[in-house]
Amino acid sequence: MYCDDSRGTDIDHFQPLAVAPLRAFAWDNHVLACSFCNSNAKRDAYPVGADGVCLLVDPTAEDPARHLFLMLRSGEYGHHTAKGEQTIRVFGLNRPDLVQGRQNAFCLACSNLRDWYRQQQNGNPAAHQVAQALRDSPFIDVVHAMTRLTPQLTNSVVDEETVPALEHWRSVYGS
Numbered sequence: 001m002y003c004d005d006s007r008g009t010d011i012d013h014f015q016p017l018a019v020a021p022l023r024a025f026a027w028d029n030h031v032l033a034c035s036f037c038n039s040n041a042k043r044d045a046y047p048v049g050a051d052g053v054c055l056l057v058d059p060t061a062e063d064p065a066r067h068l069f070l071m072l073r074s075g076e077y078g079h080h081t082a083k084g085e086q087t088i089r090v091f092g093l094n095r096p097d098l099v100q101g102r103q104n105a106f107c108l109a110c111s112n113l114r115d116w117y118r119q120q121q122n123g124n125p126a127a128h129q130v131a132q133a134l135r136d137s138p139f140i141d142v143v144h145a146m147t148r149l150t151p152q153l154t155n156s157v158v159d160e161e162t163v164p165a166l167e168h169w170r171s172v173y174g175s
């Protein structure tokens with residue numbers, strides 16, 4: 001739920017037990033996370049603003065894109081809001097292994113998109129399987145960020161060869 005990297009193996013109490021012991025068994029306070037995010041990154045962190053509202057993006061209730069943006073070429077997250085800034089800090093979203101993983105995922109996604117596009121154009125039914133694999137990739141936030149690129153940004157972020165493939169992908173899978 002937090003890093004989009006490893007499979008979830010732990011149940012994290014989004015509102016930590018140290019902060020809200022009475023929420024220990026609240027269903028909507030249980031979030032699937034990898035053990036690194038749960039035990040090394042977040043732990044008991046739960047920053048709140050002066051108004052008492054939590055300063056972490058709740059992945060069960062909010063669209064992270066309102067608070068965070070992914071810089072596809074560098075693999076790093078930037079923030080739109082204070083909540084986004086705290087979320088990056090607390091979850092370590094720019095830790096080196098995640099940044100490298102996103103760079104790799106971006107490189108592979110571009111290559112797979114071109115492959116998917118070529119197969120689509122040729123009417124090859126295998127295109128469907130490539131699309132499925134792309135949509136199930138680790139670091140799926142990379143594919144989401146690519147799908148959400150504005151047409152103006154697409155040309156500066158994605159290489160020339162990939163642009164038509166991404167535009168077609170967006171017309172099929174973009175919302």
Ligand SMILES: [Zn+2]
Binds near residue numbers: 035
């Ligand atoms: Zn994680």
